[in-house]
Structures are given as structure tokens and as C-alpha cells.
Amino acid sequence: MRDGFIRTVLELAKENKDLELITGDLGFGVLKPFWEALPDQFLNAGIAEQNMTSMAAGMALEGKTVFTYSIGNFPTLRCLEQIRNDCAYHGANVNIVCVGGGFAYGSLGVSHHATEDLAVMRALPDVAVFAPADRVEAAAVAKAVVNYPGTCYIRLGRGGEKLARETIDHFEVGKALPVQEGSRVAIFTTGDIYGEAAAAASLLFQQGIKPGLYTFPTVKPLDEEMVRACARRYDLIVTCEEHNILGGLGSAVAEVLAESAAGTRLVRLGITGSYCTAVGDQKYLRGLYGLTGEQMAERILKELV
């Protein structure tokens, strides 16, 4: 999805000379097509994320649409106040791209686990938050954020994600996308953990339960209407995200459900407890938090009894 996203941004940039991409000294092998094709719309800001973000804001205020690019927590937490004051508050057209949400860089260690990014970005007023499931959603998000005013945050996977669908007929910022309707339980998922959620859905189907399955490429603004509609339709809503349980998709859904007094039960699946000190790859670390397809299916079955 990372490569697809950048390819789409490159295509858009060829049509729009005010579209710029700034990297924080990352993207070997990924950004080369961009800097070769459009050198005057590309910068390497070096290992200086705070300055990268302030520069992006300055350029945006002069009429550019700027993508900042880095991995893990570097484009967000490292330069949080620059995002808040310089970008969001000024309504600057800065699109912050993070490659490697969640445990994508699992073995590299805690510094590289982006597991609070959705919560932190969601808490900032005037920042829209996206976490596409696959390359098709990623391409749609790339197109959408270029036209969406103000500051956006986009969390991407590193590649090889399972496709939720071949094409999207109509993508709209703030709208969830159904993969399938079902009964009794609805699974809401955001980001590239979709593959695990889909696996859980198939396992449940083998057990005679057809769950609803919905992707949320936009985490903020949240598709509240969809949440309320599902609350009416299903007995149980399960949110699934490769992110801390605090403040992400599950929390956003909980806020809507609590205020709508629907009484529908909610189970939030995500990362809990202290920082993850275990070492391992993405799949392994997901397993430690009950986030593999099998584990989620098992948990949902228990909740439905």
C-alpha cells in the first residue's frame, strides 16, 4: 500500500506543480521514482522532523499542498507541536504520511512501534485521520486528501496487505466502507490489520455466523451514522485496530455509542497494557495481543454466547 500510495501522489503531482513531497531522510527505493520525475517538487529535509513539519506549513501557507513522509512515530510524535500550531491551527494543507503503523516494524523495537498515533492525531482539532486497509483504499485516500482542506494524517502499512475490494465505487472522507453485511456481530476495522479481521470473519462464517465487516479508512471524522446504524442492526460491535486501546477507533466508536444510548455491546480489540517489550515481527506481536484472525474469531464467539 505504501508504494501504491506514493505512485498515486506522484501521478497527482505531475498534474499539479504545487504539490510537494518532503521526506525526513527515509524512503530508500520507494521515493526514487518521485525525486527522479519531479525533482523540483521534492525535498529531503534530513533527520529533522520538527523542521520538516514547520517548513511544510510555511510552504503550504504560500499555496503549496505538501506531503511530509517518514516512518513510525517520526512524522507525528516527534513534531507534535509543529503539527498542532503550524499546520492544524493555520489550516495548512499538509498531509502527514506515516509508513509502518502499529507493529509493522515490530522487530526494530519500541521506538518504531506506532501504536498511539491515531489517538494523538485524533485529539488535535482540524486534523483528519486516515488509516487505509489496503492499496485500493490508500490510493483513494491519496486522491481525497489532496482535495481535502487543512491538515491530514495518513497511516500506511508497508506492503503486501490483503485487498478488501478490487475497486471503490464512491470514496468519501468520513465514510466507512462495508465489505459485507451480516447479522449478530459487526466487525469495524481500520488500517492494515484488515487482513486479520477478514480472517476472523471467515472463521466465524465456518461456525455458522456471518458477521458484518466494515473498514474505516477515515478514523476522523468518524462515520457516526454508520456506527448508529450498526448499533441498531447488530447485537455486538467489535472494533479491531493495531493500536493502543486508548483513543483510537474503538474509543471513537465508544463515544458515539455511549451518547446514542443504543445499548449495543462493544468489544474493543487492540493493544493493551504497558509498552511492548517483546521482540518479534508484526504477526508475532499481533498474537501477543489477541489480534490474529484466529484469536479474534475465538474471542468473538465467546462474546456471542
Next chain:
Amino acid sequence: MTSEQLAWKICRHDVEMTHVSGGSHIGAVLSVADIMGVLYADVLHFRPEEPKWDGRDRFVLSKGHAGGALYAALAEQGFFPVEELLTYYRNESRLSGHVSHKVPGVDVSTGSLGHGLGMAVGMAIAAKQDKKTHRVFVVLGDGECNEGSVWEAAQAAVNYQLDNLVAIVDHNHMQSLDFCERTLSSAPMARKWAGFGWNVMEVDGHDHAALRAAMTSSRQGIPTVIVAHTIKGHRIPFMEQDILWHYRFPHTGWEYDCAVNALHGCKPAGAEDPYTPNGIESPVLPDENADIFRDHTMGATYEPAWFRLQEVTK
């Protein structure tokens, strides 16, 4: 163990660790191996059997992506079994790609560049306040010196007269996509530190005697920085100054075989290779399609019109 032997073993372990795990940053490890070898063989005071001994010198590897170098040094000095090194990156391991303080002998985790000097400054302040006599050492990358936080800490170190603090800059002139000068130049590196008020020493970062001398000298009332001139990928010619080896691991075939044999070509007496004791007898050699001795830098194919990329001064 001599510093030469330790430095070599760090290189050999890390070739194996990255080969087995598919891990990155072998170039960064080879760049810093001599610095680590001298520190852990001759300079730092520590007790492997008592990693938290209060009298130990503190050490921060701020360029945490070279964690493999620190793990190898610690294992060789007896903090944990050498065999554990091959769990690097693996599921259920303790050895994450970037430095982890969950490993015996490691004081602080790093991995996000630009944090280490500030933490070292804090440790040095605490030592002064508590009248402790140990020293604090921190190793930074030169690309890392792009970060503003490095220079905030640099000011603090001078402000608090931290003569118990030694920073070492692994000055290999390369960072993630290109040479530093073509990214965000920190040149002139030594004069920048001097301008901030530090005691600056410039040495060949692969010369152990010079490193040792610089690491053991200090000036009263001001912190010391050693600008160590290094070569990224040092000891393995096809990795030297090729940005590809910031990422790539030595794959089975000519890459691994030639890396191992390059190390055997410069093995100091008394250093034993636990993996391939006599090197590799009939190594696979690169064919004409091998991705070797090519320019992989960004600057090779990046030609903006509105500003001029700076000249590389290696």
C-alpha cells in the same frame, strides 16, 4: 581481549546477525565497530556480573540503529551468552533491532535519533549533583546531528560544565539516502561543536590508539566531543560508502561469502571466528549482474533546478 580483537569480533558477529535475521544497518555497525571496540575493551568501567553497578561508566548509543554493535560488545564482555546474539530480531528475543534497555548492560533504549545526548547530559548532571566520579559516554551519528535536539543538549552540556561527559560523533559523512552534505549538511562538524563551547578532538575513527587517547583525555569545566572520521561499511570493501548497505543484509551467496572473507583478510591475531573459523574456502563471487560498486545515493538521480546540491567532502 584487545580492542582490535573486540572491534573485529563485533564486525564478524554483526555480519552473521544480519545475515541470519535479515536485519538492516550493517554499514552503520561497521562504521562504529572500532569506537565500540576501544570503549568496551579499554575505556569504560563496568562489571558484567553486576550490570547495574553504580560505579560503572554510563554509555548511550544514540545512533540506536547500530544496536547490533553494542549487543556484540556486551556479549563478548560477558553480559550475556554470545550464542544469544543470533536471536537478533527474532520472535521471543530480547535483542530488538534498535538498542533496548531490557538487555543486561544497556542503560537506555534508543532508536529515534536525537535523544541520546540529552539523556547523557541528564546522567552527567545527576553524577555531578551526587558527587559521583564515573563518566558518561554517548555515540552519535553525523546524520543524527541534523536534529535540533542534539544542539539543545549541546548547549546544556556546556552550560552545566559537564566535564564528565564525552560525546563521540561517528562522522562517516553518510546518512539514510545520501552523503550528509547532499542531505542537510552539518559541515563544518568540528567547528560547530567548538562554536557551542565544547572541547573538540578530531581523530581517525578507525585508529585505536588515537581513539583511546582522545577518550581518556578531558578538559576541566567543559564537555568533550570526539569527531571520529570513519568510513561507513569499513572493513568490507563492497559495502564501504555504499548507501545500499544502510538497509541491505548480506544474502546467501557472494554477499555473505565475500563479506566473511573480507573480514578474514583483516583478522587480528587471536580473534576467533565462531561461525566460519577459517573463512569460506571456495566463496561464491559476484557476477556481472551483481549490484556492486554502483552509486545508490539519492543525489545520483536527483537534479533540482532551483537550488544546487552541496559538494560532498568526504
